[in-house]
Amino acid sequence: MSTGKAAVAGDREALLEQWMQEYGTRILHLAFFYLKDRQLAEDVAQEVFLKAYQSMDEFRGESAVYTWLYRIAVNLCRDRLRSPWWKRIFLPGELPVVRGGEAPDEVALESVRNQEILRHVLSLPLPYREIVMFYYYEDLSTSEIAQITGLPENTVKTRLHRARKQLKEILSREGVTA
Amino acid sequence: MNGKRPDRIRFPEDPALRRQLKDAAARSLAGWEFGPELRARVLARVQAQELLPPRSRRAPGSRWISWAGAVAAAAVVAGLAILTQGGNLRAYLDRVGQAPAKDAREDATRAAAQETAPDPSAQKGAPSVAAQDAAPQAVAPPKAAEPAPARPAEPAPRAEAETPGPSGLAAADAVSPQPEASDPPRAGTPVVPKASGGTPSSSAAGAPAPDGGGVPEEAQGRPEVTILLAPDAEPAHPPAPADGQKPGKGGGAPATQPGPAPQVQADNGRPAGAGSQENGASDLMMKNGVPAATGLALEYVQGSGAGLEPVRLRAIVTPEVDLAGGLEARAAVVTGEGPVPLSPPRAVRSKPLPRGEAWVVEFAWDQRLGDGSLAPTGVYTVRVEVWAEGLSEPLAARELPIRIVR
Numbered sequence A: 001m002s003t004g005k006a007a008v009a010g011d012r013e014a015l016l017e018q019w020m021q022e023y024g025t026r027i028l029h030l031a032f033f034y035l036k037d038r039q040l041a042e043d044v045a046q047e048v049f050l051k052a053y054q055s056m057d058e059f060r061g062e063s064a065v066y067t068w069l070y071r072i073a074v075n076l077c078r079d080r081l082r083s084p085w086w087k088r089i090f091l092p093g094e095l096p097v098v099r100g101g102e103a104p105d106e107v108a109l110e111s112v113r114n115q116e117i118l119r120h121v122l123s124l125p126l127p128y129r130e131i132v133m134f135y136y137y138e139d140l141s142t143s144e145i146a147q148i149t150g151l152p153e154n155t156v157k158t159r160l161h162r163a164r165k166q167l168k169e170i171l172s173r174e175g176v177t178a
Numbered sequence B: 001m002n003g004k005r006p007d008r009i010r011f012p013e014d015p016a017l018r019r020q021l022k023d024a025a026a027r028s029l030a031g032w033e034f035g036p037e038l039r040a041r042v043l044a045r046v047q048a049q050e051l052l053p054p055r056s057r058r059a060p061g062s063r064w065i066s067w068a069g070a071v072a073a074a075a076v077v078a079g080l081a082i083l084t085q086g087g088n089l090r091a092y093l094d095r096v097g098q099a100p101a102k103d104a105r106e107d108a109t110r111a112a113a114q115e116t117a118p119d120p121s122a123q124k125g126a127p128s129v130a131a132q133d134a135a136p137q138a139v140a141p142p143k144a145a146e147p148a149p150a151r152p153a154e155p156a157p158r159a160e161a162e163t164p165g166p167s168g169l170a171a172a173d174a175v176s177p178q179p180e181a182s183d184p185p186r187a188g189t190p191v192v193p194k195a196s197g198g199t200p201s202s203s204a205a206g207a208p209a210p211d212g213g214g215v216p217e218e219a220q221g222r223p224e225v226t227i228l229l230a231p232d233a234e235p236a237h238p239p240a241p242a243d244g245q246k247p248g249k250g251g252g253a254p255a256t257q258p259g260p261a262p263q264v265q266a267d268n269g270r271p272a273g274a275g276s277q278e279n280g281a282s283d284l285m286m287k288n289g290v291p292a293a294t295g296l297a298l299e300y301v302q303g304s305g306a307g308l309e310p311v312r313l314r315a316i317v318t319p320e321v322d323l324a325g326g327l328e329a330r331a332a333v334v335t336g337e338g339p340v341p342l343s344p345p346r347a348v349r350s351k352p353l354p355r356g357e358a359w360v361v362e363f364a365w366d367q368r369l370g371d372g373s374l375a376p377t378g379v380y381t382v383r384v385e386v387w388a389e390g391l392s393e394p395l396a397a398r399e400l401p402i403r404i405v406r
Helices: A009-035 A038-055 A065-082 A105-122 A126-137 A142-149 A151-173 B014-028 B038-051 B061-085 B089-096 B099-116 B129-134 B166-174 B179-181 B264-265 B275-287
Strands: B294-302 B309-317 B327-335 B338-351 B359-365 B378-386 B396-404
Touching: A009 A038, A009 A065, A009 A126, A009 B038, A009 B166, A038 A065, A038 B038, A038 B396, A065 A126, A065 A142, A105 A126, A105 A151, A105 B014, A105 B099, A105 B129, A126 A142, A126 A151, A126 B014, A142 A151, B294 B396, B309 B378, B309 B396, B359 B378
Parallel strands: none
Antiparallel strands: B294 B309, B309 B359, B327 B338, B327 B378, B338 B359, B378 B396
């Protein structure tokens, strides 16, 4: 993966296109975990790559591309969540219904349960939700998560532990645990 | 769960459960990808941004120069004002002290216009759809103090009398729907050159007061249109109907394209060359085939569907690039019978909307369906679209669920 420094405009766009193909969907889903809204997630995902393009020259290749992109995404999502109007967007207690694909009858129940699990993960407070998402869905290590989120690794571990505990309580209460 | 550690949830230690957790996301988000369309949008935005002068290319210190110039200009103006008062500082201060009176004058003008309005019920709640049809209502003006993103000094020159300064744009827009509602007969009038009558400016923004009885800028944008929203945002729009035609109920008519408003574009008080900036921005969006990205957020202002109070929501438009005037926000409740326009069904912005600034518009729904009946209990979707002149698809669209409880 070349850095953007030596890339001319065409190369930069090609590199951007490559990044989008490679990481776009993951960035999109990451943003969804933060924002819990598909349209907003799409907006943010686009902004991520715009910013990545603008900052391409600043990317020195010291970290993996996805780590860098994730960090941009995390910052953008946090900015959105920090905006004063954000918390009033959703009706209280209302979580977005995540639509699944057309599930055959035999797996319909499993699909429902999957959605329930996801719904409960999404209901976690953001500090826990982001850790769970990175750790379980993206299979990142705690050090990588620390790098992306800008948190100390010990904080990541603490939050991961508490997130597990809280998630367990929620799932047990709802009877969703496997 | 394998039951080995009952005191802890075992996602990391239980591969099966971990897999299930991943499956939950994979299944639920299946098919939702950062596909070619989104990638094309990003590339279009990249190309659009490259055509604009990036902030980093500005001369260092230009911002300070702008500020210094503004301060110097203000000092000169203040000095001239004092001099024109014959050195009578007291008289000058008295005159300055009358500044709030301008606001009062504006309010009085607005109140007088509201008195002449046929149906101000949207301000009070639960206007009928027919009433909306006859006179599109504006909802309560958004908070003028709604924080607009900070914007550095932009080089684009503006006519002082036409547009307030950068800090005033958002605030001026915040009240933009009100003149449209308070002056419904003008809402459907053809475009009137701005030079003929001043524009309403937000007094909160400290902008110059209109020179009396001017046609509200938002009201003079373009001819009135009927249903302004298609559920699927199809770009195929027939020409706008004649002025004064009532918006259809339930969305029988498809969305209409904003009519051209050459006077607004041409006669905006900009210096030579600046006018083409608007067209340039428009061309820019068209050139790429994909509209320049525009952020659009919806938020509830009031009303969760309980009772009969109108559900109010606020749309906040934040462009990624400088947008020319001729923007239009359209709002409707999407029902199975077609869209039901909100009140007002649209809001027009003829002024440019620079990147980094926000255009705030409020809409209200009186909880009535297209046939005038109260919407039964259920979840309804409010859809707001932002259109720009010359584009065949909306710049941005956003939906927000509303739960009506009876």
